[in-house]
Amino acid sequence: MNRCGLTEVREGCYVDGLSADAYVWYEEDWQHEANEHVHRRYQLTYVEEGYQYFHIGKKIYLAPQNHVIWIPSGEPHRTSTEAKTVNLMLILFQSVPDHDFFKQVHLFPAPKVLKEMLLYASKWNKRLHDEEEKDIFLQAMLTSLPSFCNENNALQIPIPTDSRLIPVCNTININYPYHLDMENLADVAKMSVRNLQRTFKQETGITIQKYMQLIRILKSIAYLDTNQYTLSEIAFKVGYKSLSAFTASYFAIMKTKPRLKKNLS
Structure with a gap:
């Protein structure tokens, strides 16, 4: 099974066959991943429409419309929603800067500049290979994420x-x-x-x-x-x-x- 450019080799386990350092996946009417899974890519998810629950560790994170969630590499997670329609954009990164931000889960509203950057990045939807403009642009966005983060801890439901x-x-x-x-x-x-x-x-x-x-x-x-x-x-x-x-x-x-x-x- 192929999911967001990753291949499921067994239930919940995805391997990375992508050549690109960063991979963009945008999908309307998203069908959420009900089973817990893990992959070796860092994940940035933007909720364009609807809302999505992310079940990670001992918390459930609610990502409403116009929010982003950052999930570190190797972090088991699953998703759920009751929304009629969920439109999501995922960007999967193979490597990230050496910064503590990228080692933790973060959930925050996307500021206007980040939403514009994500909208522009959608032009590389499902492109499998590195491209100079794409690489430079996505790395700039990635580097700026810590400064964009205005975390809303109230959207974390403790278990x-x-x-x-x-x-x-x-x-x-x-x-x-x-x-x-x-x-x-x-x-x-x-x-x-x-x-x-x-x-x-x-x-x-x-x-x-x-x-x-x-x-x-x-x-x-x-x-x-x-x-x-x-x-x-x-x-x-x-x-x-x-x-x-x-x-x-x-x-x-x-x-x-x-x-x-x-x-x-």
Whole structure:
């Protein structure tokens, strides 16, 4: 199976038969990779349309529209989405500068200049060989990535390893539109409220209240993508009592106000 210019030799394992140091792959209506896989190329992914979840290690990263994610070489990952349409651009690099940035996963909104560079790079879509202009241009973009990165850590969903916390996360993910009492969540975990709060923060780096907020906002992104509801309807669907409360919470996470693709009557 050929995927993004790489060949799958066995399930989840891709080998690099590309001669080009950098390879561009753009695809509309992307079919996500449900199985975990790994390859020996550094991966820059730009979400042009829709949104995509990246399951990497103990976190799930949400890359909404106009965001990019950097995945180091050799990092196992898989993707998922509920979006109707996902348009993605991937650039796979064989070599990168000696900079700590390139050794870690990064997720951040693409600034205007980076989006313009990615748009220009699409002209080399699926070109298998090195070309002078392509090599110079993509290396310049690669070198500039650390300065483009304005990371949004709020788009990282932590996955606890303590088995007692998994049912708590599942309960929140299912019942996010409703008020969840801390005592009830403690009963789910079979822990005291104090112990639950302390353990959850230690395991995930965020409080349960922050996790609830994060899940609600991430769910709202899925509703926004459908373009079937007004902002007020979405606010109530994800558990907010007013549009203003939803807008403030959304801005705290996304650093921008929620917007529909087009006005609904």
